[in-house]
Amino acid sequence: MAEQHITSRAQDYAQWYQDVIAAAQLAEPAGVVRGCMVVRPHGWAIWEKIQAELDGRFKATGHQNAAFPLLIPLSFLQKEAEHAEGFAMECAVVTHAGLKSVDGKIQLKNELEEPCVVRPTSETIIGHFFAKWIDSYRDLPLLLNQWCSVMRWELRTRLFLRTAEFWWQEGHTAHSSHAEAVEEVHRMLDIYRDVYQNVLAIPVVRGMKTPNEKFAGALATYCVEALMQDGKALQGATSHDLGQNFGRAFNVTFQNKEGARDFVWQTSWGCTTRTIGALIMVHSDDNGLVLPPRVAPIHVAIVPIWKSDAEKSQVLEASQKIAAELREDGLVVKLDDRDAMRPGEKYYEWERKGVPLRLEVGPRDVASATAMAKSRISDSKEKLKVPFENIGVHVGAILDAIQKQLFARALAFREANTVKLDSWSDFESLFADQGSKYVYAHWDGTTATELAIKEATKATIRCIPLAGEGLDDGPGKCIKTGAPSRQRVLFAKNY
RNA sequence: CGGGGUGUGGCUCAGCUUGGCUAGAGCGCUUGGUUCGGGACCAAGAGGUCGGAGGUUCAAAUCCUCUCACCCCGACCA
Numbered sequence: 001m002a003e004q005h006i007t008s009r010a011q012d013y014a015q016w017y018q019d020v021i022a023a024a025q026l027a028e029p030a031g032v033v034r035g036c037m038v039v040r041p042h043g044w045a046i047w048e049k050i051q052a053e054l055d056g057r058f059k060a061t062g063h064q065n066a067a068f069p070l071l072i073p074l075s076f077l078q079k080e081a082e083h084a085e086g087f088a089m090e091c092a093v094v095t096h097a098g099l100k101s102v103d104g105k106i107q108l109k110n111e112l113e114e115p116c117v118v119r120p121t122s123e124t125i126i127g128h129f130f131a132k133w134i135d136s137y138r139d140l141p142l143l144l145n146q147w148c149s150v151m152r153w154e155l156r157t158r159l160f161l162r163t164a165e166f167w168w169q170e171g172h173t174a175h176s177s178h179a180e181a182v183e184e185v186h187r188m189l190d191i192y193r194d195v196y197q198n199v200l201a202i203p204v205v206r207g208m209k210t211p212n213e214k215f216a217g218a219l220a221t222y223c224v225e226a227l228m229q230d231g232k233a234l235q236g237a238t239s240h241d242l243g244q245n246f247g248r249a250f251n252v253t254f255q256n257k258e259g260a261r262d263f264v265w266q267t268s269w270g271c272t273t274r275t276i277g278a279l280i281m282v283h284s285d286d287n288g289l290v291l292p293p294r295v296a297p298i299h300v301a302i303v304p305i306w307k308s309d310a311e312k313s314q315v316l317e318a319s320q321k322i323a324a325e326l327r328e329d330g331l332v333v334k335l336d337d338r339d340a341m342r343p344g345e346k347y348y349e350w351e352r353k354g355v356p357l358r359l360e361v362g363p364r365d366v367a368s369a370t371a372m373a374k375s376r377i378s379d380s381k382e383k384l385k386v387p388f389e390n391i392g393v394h395v396g397a398i399l400d401a402i403q404k405q406l407f408a409r410a411l412a413f414r415e416a417n418t419v420k421l422d423s424w425s426d427f428e429s430l431f432a433d434q435g436s437k438y439v440y441a442h443w444d445g446t447t448a449t450e451l452a453i454k455e456a457t458k459a460t461i462r463c464i465p466l467a468g469e470g471l472d473d474g475p476g477k478c479i480k481t482g483a484p485s486r487q488r489v490l491f492a493k494n495y
Numbered sequence: 496c497g498g499g500g501u502g503u504g505g506c507u508c509a510g511c512u513u514g515g516c517u518a519g520a521g522c523g524c525u526u527g528g529u530u531c532g533g534g535a536c537c538a539a540g541a542g543g544u545c546g547g548a549g550g551u552u553c554a555a556a557u558c559c560u561c562u563c564a565c566c567c568c569g570a571c572c573a
Contacts, residue, residue: 031563034564087572152573154573156569156572157565236573272573345533345535372532383532
């Protein structure tokens with residue numbers, strides 16, 4: 001196991017981000033195919049935890065999982081003009097099938113009559129099947145989700161944040177009325193908020209995207225936005241009101257109670273492996289990955305300490321008992337009994353992998369029937385004594401506390417890095433150089449102004465916060481043009 | 496896709512300017528031994544066609560051309 005140096009956040013934030021990923025063995029660039037990543041077991045285990053949390057909530061709200069083809073006929077993409085334009089540049093295209101060997105060299109064989117795109121998202125092909133499956137209002141609502149990977153041929157890639165292939169879920173639903181579809185859009189947005197805040201311990205702002213930022217082909221796009229430690233925002237998940245746009249494009253119609261034909265009202269919503277990037281950039285520190293217990297693949301690492309063989313058997317026996325008891329409580333416990341490694345090195349390893357709690361069990365601890373506990377997020381090297389008796393209760397309480405502390409810490413950071421601005425020069429200087437925060441400011445509602453602000457400062461409108469979110473205080477004047485503004489919107493640089 | 500940078504054992508790098516013995520070091524890895532409460536030590540080993548393909552040359556890690564990948568800054572985007 002190669003020792004991993006982690007650059008400090010202060011020195012080079014981008015390098016720190018990559019170092020944390022390498023040191024925790026979460027993922028690495030595939031190298032053999034531009035922009036693609038390999039998600040290593042520890043990284044995938046985190047994704048599986050996120051999947052489980054989301055999937056359970058999807059099922060509980062009546063959704064079913066399904067799987068649709070990876071390849072989409074090119075013609076499908078042309079059916080919804082705005083959607084096609086939004087994704088045209090970044091589609092990977094399959095033009096051939098089969099290979100042949102010519103003079104020992106592999107060559108392409110049969111050119112396809114109609115090329116296929118590798119799905120960048122599945123609205124089109126799912127629209128096609130919705131048209132087949134939906135005939136009556138009795139078939140609605142149709143509530144589906146698929147877990148899969150998609151491909152967008154990105155020109156600049158970063159592990160988890162932007163890769164050519166990434167993993168996600170995409171929910172697709174069809175409804176008999178716009179009101180019902182809108183209700184679904186918000187139901188799913190709230191599920192994302194719930195998972196972000198209560199599982200990932202990341203505070204988010206719910207909002208609506210501007211017309212300029214919304215999903216190509218949607219009537220409206222809603223999102224949850226999170227703030228990273230460098231002051232940049234990251235979109236955590238999206239939920240789209242597709243209106244009848246795809247219904248029209250794919251002729252998805254149903255007969256309503258009155259006997260009339262109408263196009264269905266659709267939604268789609270998604271959350272990606274990018275979420276792991278958010279986890280890293282919100283919680284982790286200069287010692288490596290920090291994970292909230294609810295998404296940690298390993299909750300507790302037990303490091304036994306011994307000198308003699310007699311001590312070793314005694315200490316291991318006690319450690320195994322503790323591990324078994326904690327596992328009965330549903331915790332994932334790693335008993336690190338590797339012989340060749342000294343305890344200190346094990347501490348560093350589990351720290352950089354983000355294990356929330358470490359228990360040390362040595363001869364002295366066995367004698368006193370206590371273990372030394374070290375939280376991943378405690379400031380000092382101070383350790384806490386926990387008794388063997390009812391250890392599950394103590395460990396459970398510590399893990400709960402860590403979960404709460406992480407959210408509180410992230411929330412405090414967000415509050416400390418959120419400002420209300422009304423002066424254009426203040427706005428400009430805040431975003432000067434690499435600077436960024438959450439800035440609530442007035443905007444006149446035009447795309448022209450939005451783009452002018454971006455041009456001048458690199459800051460973009462992350463969202464128009466929903467009622468009750470953010471720091472809105474009623475109408476005002478646009479920070480750039482002085483034109484009337486209905487409410488403050490959220491600005492930041494973004495990933 | 497535009498601008499800049501990088502590519503030498505698993506990792507970090509030296510060597511390249513000015514071509515020349517068998518391509519080195521530290522860490523990691525393997526084996527044996529001593530260790531073990533915050534990154535251990537000793538000894539002996541294994542591991543590289545220098546990102547790839549062409550070219551120049553008696554001779555290329557080193558010079559030239561092309562290409563691939565990665566990183567940074569843009570533009571675009573989950």
